[in-house]
Amino acid sequence: MSQPNRDRFDDVPRSSGRVGAHRAEAPGMNGWIVLLWSFVAALVLIIAGIFGALVVMDRISLFPEAQPSATPTPEETGVVDTAVSVMILNGTPDEGLDERMRDTLINNGWTADKVFATPSDTQDFAATTVYYVADEDELAAIGLARVLGGAAVQQSDFYVSLNDTGATQLTVVIGLDRSTSAPETPDETPAS
Structure with a gap:
């Protein structure tokens, strides 16, 4: 069997600890924070879904038309005509x-x-x-x-x-x- 050629990486000393970023623990991320962020994300999605459904069903309007101001109709008070x-x-x-x-x-x-x-x-x-x-x-x-x-x-x-x-x-x-x-x-x- 033939032996592989030696290169410069053959001289690197081996370490005894873990090597690679994928094995490192995420800093500051524990179970409660992940659960809280999941709850917030679900709540935002539910509210957005309800709002979108109300817009589609025309229950609310995003850009309501300006209503003309209602001018009150003056009530006739009449004229007291004692000659009649x-x-x-x-x-x-x-x-x-x-x-x-x-x-x-x-x-x-x-x-x-x-x-x-x-x-x-x-x-x-x-x-x-x-x-x-x-x-x-x-x-x-x-x-x-x-x-x-x-x-x-x-x-x-x-x-x-x-x-x-x-x-x-x-x-x-x-x-x-x-x-x-x-x-x-x-x-x-x-x-x-």
Whole structure:
């Protein structure tokens, strides 16, 4: 058998300890730190997965569109016009409500010859309502409703036949909401 040729590495002394970096212990890495970093990495991946799923399902938006600012609609306060004639109909079983409301209007500036009060044919009108005919009378109707302490306002020509003066006239129908002896089931039909 032939002998290999000698080279300079044959003269290096042999050591008795371990040789090579792969056998060295990692400095500062013990089991608890590895476990902690594994837990943090898993938590980050879970949160990223939930966030990504919410984005895909459109539950959240990364870049929400700017919403136009909602401008509040001003509420009409109406105009108190004491020159307008007012017909008051008592649509409740309580006697005298129409006269009391007439006195309220006279105390608020209406003249006695502009306010007419009478009982209605029906006694189960649901809610006190101010009726007006023409569009230009709406603000006067809203103002009258405010003077009465709040009432519904509605445009209708149902009560035009009650106006024999030809001038602008608002009609107030007193409803069971102002009554002290209201029946069990109010009727929703207009009072006459």
